[in-house]
Amino acid sequence: MSSEIGPVADRSRSAARNRRRDGTPAAISQMPWQQPRNPYRPVEAVSVDELEAIHMASLTVLEEIGMDVINQEAKAILKAGGASIARDSDRVRFDRGLIESMIGKAPTEFTLHARNPARSLRIGGPWISFCPIASAPNAYDMDGGRRPGNTADFRNFLKLIQSLNIIHLSGGYPVEPQDIHPSIRHLECLSDFVTMTDKVFHAYSLGIERIHDGIEIARIGRGIDHATLEREPSLLTIINTNSPLKLDIPMAQGIIEMARRNQVVVLTPFTLAGAMAPVTIAGALAQQNAEALAGLVLAQLVRPGSPFVYGGFTSNVDMKSGAPAFGTPEYMKAALVGGQLARRYGLPYRSSNVCAANTVDAQAGYESVFSLWGAVMGGVNLLKHGAGWMEGGLQASFEKMMVDADLLQMVSNFLTPLAVDADSLGVDAIREVGPGGHFFGAAHTMQRYSTAFYSPMISDWRNYEAWQEAGSPSAEQKANRVWKTLLAAYEPPPLEAAIREELAAFVARRKEEGGAPTDF
Amino acid sequence: MSSEIGPVADRSRSAARNRRRDGTPAAISQMPWQQPRNPYRPVEAVSVDELEAIHMASLTVLEEIGMDVINQEAKAILKAGGASIARDSDRVRFDRGLIESMIGKAPTEFTLHARNPARSLRIGGPWISFCPIASAPNAYDMDGGRRPGNTADFRNFLKLIQSLNIIHLSGGYPVEPQDIHPSIRHLECLSDFVTMTDKVFHAYSLGIERIHDGIEIARIGRGIDHATLEREPSLLTIINTNSPLKLDIPMAQGIIEMARRNQVVVLTPFTLAGAMAPVTIAGALAQQNAEALAGLVLAQLVRPGSPFVYGGFTSNVDMKSGAPAFGTPEYMKAALVGGQLARRYGLPYRSSNVCAANTVDAQAGYESVFSLWGAVMGGVNLLKHGAGWMEGGLQASFEKMMVDADLLQMVSNFLTPLAVDADSLGVDAIREVGPGGHFFGAAHTMQRYSTAFYSPMISDWRNYEAWQEAGSPSAEQKANRVWKTLLAAYEPPPLEAAIREELAAFVARRKEEGGAPTDF
Numbered sequence A, B: 001m002s003s004e005i006g007p008v009a010d011r012s013r014s015a016a017r018n019r020r021r022d023g024t025p026a027a028i029s030q031m032p033w034q035q036p037r038n039p040y041r042p043v044e045a046v047s048v049d050e051l052e053a054i055h056m057a058s059l060t061v062l063e064e065i066g067m068d069v070i071n072q073e074a075k076a077i078l079k080a081g082g083a084s085i086a087r088d089s090d091r092v093r094f095d096r097g098l099i100e101s102m103i104g105k106a107p108t109e110f111t112l113h114a115r116n117p118a119r120s121l122r123i124g125g126p127w128i129s130f131c132p133i134a135s136a137p138n139a140y141d142m143d144g145g146r147r148p149g150n151t152a153d154f155r156n157f158l159k160l161i162q163s164l165n166i167i168h169l170s171g172g173y174p175v176e177p178q179d180i181h182p183s184i185r186h187l188e189c190l191s192d193f194v195t196m197t198d199k200v201f202h203a204y205s206l207g208i209e210r211i212h213d214g215i216e217i218a219r220i221g222r223g224i225d226h227a228t229l230e231r232e233p234s235l236l237t238i239i240n241t242n243s244p245l246k247l248d249i250p251m252a253q254g255i256i257e258m259a260r261r262n263q264v265v266v267l268t269p270f271t272l273a274g275a276m277a278p279v280t281i282a283g284a285l286a287q288q289n290a291e292a293l294a295g296l297v298l299a300q301l302v303r304p305g306s307p308f309v310y311g312g313f314t315s316n317v318d319m320k321s322g323a324p325a326f327g328t329p330e331y332m333k334a335a336l337v338g339g340q341l342a343r344r345y346g347l348p349y350r351s352s353n354v355c356a357a358n359t360v361d362a363q364a365g366y367e368s369v370f371s372l373w374g375a376v377m378g379g380v381n382l383l384k385h386g387a388g389w390m391e392g393g394l395q396a397s398f399e400k401m402m403v404d405a406d407l408l409q410m411v412s413n414f415l416t417p418l419a420v421d422a423d424s425l426g427v428d429a430i431r432e433v434g435p436g437g438h439f440f441g442a443a444h445t446m447q448r449y450s451t452a453f454y455s456p457m458i459s460d461w462r463n464y465e466a467w468q469e470a471g472s473p474s475a476e477q478k479a480n481r482v483w484k485t486l487l488a489a490y491e492p493p494p495l496e497a498a499i500r501e502e503l504a505a506f507v508a509r510r511k512e513e514g515g516a517p518t519d520f
Helices: A011-017 A048-065 A072-081 A096-102 A151-163 A182-196 A208-222 A226-231 A249-260 A281-302 A329-344 A362-377 A398-414 A427-433 A464-469 A475-489 A497-512 B011-017 B048-065 B072-081 B096-102 B151-163 B182-196 B208-222 B226-231 B249-260 B281-302 B329-344 B362-377 B398-414 B427-433 B464-469 B475-489 B497-512
Strands: A067-069 A091-093 A109-112 A121-124 A138-141 A145-148 A235-239 A264-267 A308-311 A349-352 A382-384 A395-397 B067-069 B091-093 B109-112 B121-124 B138-141 B145-148 B236-239 B264-267 B308-311 B349-352 B382-384 B395-397
Touching: A048 A091, A048 A096, A048 A281, A048 A329, A048 B427, A067 A072, A067 A281, A072 A091, A072 A249, A072 A281, A096 A281, A138 A398, A151 A182, A151 A398, A151 A475, A182 A208, A182 A497, A208 A226, A208 A235, A208 A249, A208 A497, A235 A249, A249 A264, A249 A281, A264 A281, A281 A308, A281 A329, A281 B427, A308 A329, A329 A349, A329 A362, A329 B398, A349 A362, A362 A398, A362 B362, A362 B398, A362 B475, A395 A398, A398 A475, A398 B329, A398 B362, A427 B048, A427 B281, A475 B362, B048 B091, B048 B096, B048 B281, B048 B329, B067 B072, B067 B281, B072 B091, B072 B249, B072 B281, B096 B281, B138 B398, B151 B182, B151 B398, B151 B475, B182 B208, B182 B497, B208 B226, B208 B249, B208 B497, B236 B249, B249 B264, B249 B281, B264 B281, B281 B308, B281 B329, B308 B329, B329 B349, B329 B362, B349 B362, B362 B398, B395 B398, B398 B475
Parallel strands: A138 A395, A235 A264, A264 A308, A308 A349, A349 A382, B138 B395, B236 B264, B264 B308, B308 B349, B349 B382
Antiparallel strands: A067 A091, A109 A121, A138 A145, B067 B091, B109 B121, B138 B145
């Protein structure tokens, strides 16, 4: 592991960010930038034999039932690779030998490069990266209420994403800026990612033009040539299969174009048990796995060794209403098994921090932490929707983003190994204080107290009386103050003038050309 | 494992409880009574060598520094057992050979008997039991606000504890009924536990008389003789050492009297890092372990093989204010290591569901689930303060008890192994539905949909519009309706008239005698 990439703590930037423009320190104390490593053995929810049964069931699904692939190029690649496709049919059946032969080609661990090298990330192995919410149609904050996503909200979220050290990269637009025409939205948004943040970002697989534009913007942002970009993955795309068992045109194109250029494909079937997948979690996982393996085969046929992340998103629905549920016991177990499957194939694992709550209440808190529990104990490498997700993904909340940032910092701290040595065991301190004494004034305490414990951004630990005198604020109200403070303190990260100009010229040219088709 | 004890699902009672007196079903749908078994391998936060270093540090503390034991009988027992005590001193030093010789004597797993045999519990091994909050000085609900604990609140909590299938036993008074004189409070309260619930309960170690009364009330409640009671542990007591390194008179008496009668001692040092223990978590754990081992030695010297539970409560304090913090990353790591220590000694493990929140907001939700994460992944057997805990234990909340009951049910469901077999893998269902189809109407779905997923008591999964039309209720507001519904549907469990009379006579006699001294 080279030390120039992300995981190194970047204290100077953090310190700078903690000061306002007028030089006074901001009120928000954050952990420094650092990519956590998971020190815990992943928790396994099924036995080795049961895992194999899920694997075998998905091979049967791919061999006997097959997947509908609605894209000529993908079908040609799969057919050339050995899949069976009847003439004039979209139904692709995968021989189990073909599947097995593609397992092990994608890297177990790789570097995902940001335009700021200090923000590059290791994906896979023990490494974890946190993304904010992506793709919400609505934005919310306590002052402005709920509204359709727009450019101002999009940009404010980008400022917060850049400001929060615990957010390592973006996995899409935090909220859809619906006021920008779809033909040029990707150009405006990806350009904003480059200028307003220095972290890794994501391009949507919504047709070849958008993916090509995304790859080109990532290249320009890093100031590198095409060959370097192909050596150094610098962009990711999320591929959601149309569950059950369908890969549509833009998603198939996304896999092909990204794999061809050695960029990162995160394949996440949208397998809600009881709706788009069997009502049993084992069945939903078998289907999730079949769809993920089909995507893996396509990506590895296009370019063997291209980076591929195994995504798990299996949850259940409320069988009364059909509404998706998140952070449920079923979701947690599926998250654990998803990790087991990813490790079986030697692939990095993507999971999420999700909830179904409509407001930032106790439910939002407990469903999110249950999701994190499943993800982290399942061995997640790429955590999507880590901060700001509400309402099953229909709402990006400014307050929830702050609450989640606190949760992610706590998780990161939980993943920091305990020091256990003579110094930390503190027998001399216990001797100094003795039975019936107090440690507040002990030398051992005085030397360590300011950095001994995680200091939260949101949690209110005042006693009831002091809290009441302060107006009985809820966590959501505290979060409201925190995001406003962070937003006010935002400063754009440095960007070379040459890159800024090249980017502006590219975006201007592509807009003149009309952007991307909107009839996909 | 005999099947007559707790873990058997008790569907008939559950069904009865789900009907109101007028025969209509209550609105609250609960999981049936069932004691969960943890199927997951516990997560280890320190290596075997590091665990040994903590163990050795605590042996050094006990050998070189020692503990102050403020009780003549305890000192006599310890001295006779081989501990060193200087004349006219309370300082007891434990040779490491003495400690090592007492490890392995207490049972790894035992049955804790309730007066209703269907409510008896396995303590230890894979088994988990959930207790409600104990010992809060204040009660709270949204209608009545915060007030000092009183008899009406105490009894209402008992009704809820009895009504909630997910609460397996009590670990103390949910709230202190401060309106009952301390000399007779234990008589009133323990009598209420017997008549209003049929679950295992707890007696406070507040002097010999109270413990004797508690043991006698447990015996009468079960309708058994003294010899049977000594064969069958039927009562527990929580022993909190006065950290650092002090065992006071009532706590020492509690260990002695309970162990003598083969009843359950749960020894839980109150080691808040930075206050009553070293500021480092490793140091706080070394001290926790020393105090727990000292208690173990005393209990096993009194009666080798008496049931003993290793309690972990190590957390950190807010170093700005000294206020205790819970559900923190430090708390989680300490909970994992506490489980490792308990397993090293072959003892059942006690942990807690705790938070520092002042109101049932997102913080209450996330701190509680973080606590549960540490406890459950740490291999907890006895979860104290499982439902209703707020404000670091200063408040028992009716609404939080309902939210927590939902969390505990979710945890119980998370601990239920996934079915992975031909039927649940559902390849035929996937075949029937096929690519692009939908599973809502599939036969596989129709056969299972009503029981496929956990159905929450509190979580609101409606879409935003429906939720808004319903008045935008928070989880706390939903919980407010749930506890009122449960309270209205409460029915006292059956109790033989002879037992009721014997209990009443005993309580009347002891009250006439003046109850217990209050000058301890």
